[in-house]
Amino acid sequence: MKRVIEVFSEIFSSPILVRALVVGILVSLCAALLGVSLVLKRFSMIGDGLSHVGFGALAIAAVMNLAPMAVAIPVVLIAAFLLLRLSNNGKIKGDAAIAMISTGALGIGVMAVSMSKGANIDLNSYLFGSIMSVNSEDVVISVILAVIVLFMFVFFYTKIFAITFDESFAKATGTAANIYNMLIALLTAMTIVIGMRLMGSMLISSLIIFPALSSMRVFKSFKSVTICSGIISILTFLAGMVISYVAETPCGASIVCVNTLTFLIFFIVGKIRKTA
Numbered sequence: 266m267k268r269v270i271e272v273f274s275e276i277f278s279s280p281i282l283v284r285a286l287v288v289g290i291l292v293s294l295c296a297a298l299l300g301v302s303l304v305l306k307r308f309s310m311i312g313d314g315l316s317h318v319g320f321g322a323l324a325i326a327a328v329m330n331l332a333p334m335a336v337a338i339p340v341v342l343i344a345a346f347l348l349l350r351l352s353n354n355g356k357i358k359g360d361a362a363i364a365m366i367s368t369g370a371l372g373i374g375v376m377a378v379s380m381s382k383g384a385n386i387d388l389n390s391y392l393f394g395s396i397m398s399v400n401s402e403d404v405v406i407s408v409i410l411a412v413i414v415l416f417m418f419v420f421f422y423t424k425i426f427a428i429t430f431d432e433s434f435a436k437a438t439g440t441a442a443n444i445y446n447m448l449i450a451l452l453t454a455m456t457i458v459i460g461m462r463l464m465g466s467m468l469i470s471s472l473i474i475f476p477a478l479s480s481m482r483v484f485k486s487f488k489s490v491t492i493c494s495g496i497i498s499i500l501t502f503l504a505g506m507v508i509s510y511v512a513e514t515p516c517g518a519s520i521v522c523v524n525t526l527t528f529l530i531f532f533i534v535g536k537i538r539k540t541a
Contacts, residue, residue: 272507272510272511273507275510276506276510281396281397281399282396282510284399284400284401284403284404285396285399285463285506285516286506287404287407287408288399288403288404288407288459288462288463289463289502289506290499290502290503291407291408291410291411292407292410292456292459292460292463292472293460293472293476293498293499293501293502294411294414294415294495294498294499295407295410295411295414295452295456296312296453296456296460296469296472296473296476296498297472297473297476297477297494297495297497297498297499298414298415298418298491298494298495299414299449299452299453299456299473300312300472300473300474300476300477300494301429301477301480301487301490301491301494302425302428302429302449303449303453303473303477304473304474304477304478304481305429305430305477305487306429306432309470309473309474309477310363310470311345311348311363311450311453312453312457312469312470312472312473312474313363313367313470314344314348314363314364314366314367315341315344315345315348315367315453315454315457316367316457316461316466316467316469316470317367317368317370317371317374317466318340318341318344318366318367318370319337319340319341319457319458319461319466320370320371320374320392320461320466321340321370321371321372321373321374321377322336322337322340322341322370322374323336323337323374323461323466324373324374324375324377324378325373325374325377327378328377328378328380334402334403334458337458337461338455338458341454341455341457341458342451342454342455344366344370344454345450345451345453345454346447346450346451347362347366348362348363348366348450349446349447349450392465392466392467393465393467393468393515393517393518394461394462394463394464394465394468394469394515394516394517394518395462395463395465395516396463396509396516398462399462399463403459403462406455406459407459410452410455410456410459413452414452414456417448417452418491421445422488424440424445425445425449426487427440427442428440428442428445428446429487430487432446453473456472456473457469457470460472463516463517463520464516464517464520464521465517467517468517468518468520468521469517471520471521471524472498472502472520472524475497475498475501475521475524475525475527475528476493476494476495476497476498476501476524477490477494478528479493479494479497479524479527479528479530479531479532480493480494480497480531482528482531482532482534482535483531483534483535483538497524497527501520501523501524501527502520504520504523505519505520505521505522505523505524506519506520508522508523
């Protein structure tokens with residue numbers, strides 16, 4: 266315990282690590298809250314798809330010497346919009362739409378990198394995450410994002426609950442399901458873009474999937490799962506960051522490993538509760 270306190274004291278003494286801590290906590294919270302609805306709607310892989318789109322956008326931005334976030338944010342938002350449109354179209358299912366857009370964007374990104382020598386070094390942090398890449402702009406965007414997500418879940422909780430479990434019934438009762446779905450997708454896109462700084466495009470979807478799945482092993486109500494997911498996500502991020510700092514391991518990979526262990530613990534607890 267004393268060592269943990271010393272580690273956090275060292276972290277708070279570094280402006281770079283403080284920025285990473287703030288962004289990580291806020292992004293983890295947003296990803297967990299949005300992830301509950303996405304997992305229950307069987308649309309959880311949108312995070313993986315959008316992260317690949319983000320990588321493609323960042324690769325092109327790096328090759329053309331453009332501001333990475335200025336390119337990635339609008340591109341990923343457009344991709345989120347297209348994914349919903351393709352899924353609602355009925356001709357292309359959600360998983361197929363995600364696979365089509367994500368692999369296409371990833372292929373474009375790899376091609377752009379291969380045709381520009383040296384760009385792959387700059388893009389390495391976007392593949393696997395880097396604490397050093399977080400800046401003040403990310404802190405501001407993550408704060409705004411967290412405020413919007415929390416506001417939505419507090420004041421429109423019943424609407425989100427309705428479209429998550431029975432979208433057809435929600436539409437029949439007058440709920441603008443398409444608008445809420447679009448809002449969730451766009452907020453998820455923003456969360457993915459900001460979170461890629463820390464987690465990397467290959468690991469960011471874990472923040473959306475793991476906390477929700479862990480909570481569902483033990484809790485059954487939508488509210489308890491949502492609250493538990495937010496708590497798990499924040500705690501696993503903090504634990505992963507401490508491990509990364511002490512063991513000098515990649516931050517994103519450390520957080521994923523902690524999330525995996527947490528899921529196994531909740532899975533065992535859930536099994537024990539069923540047999541008790």
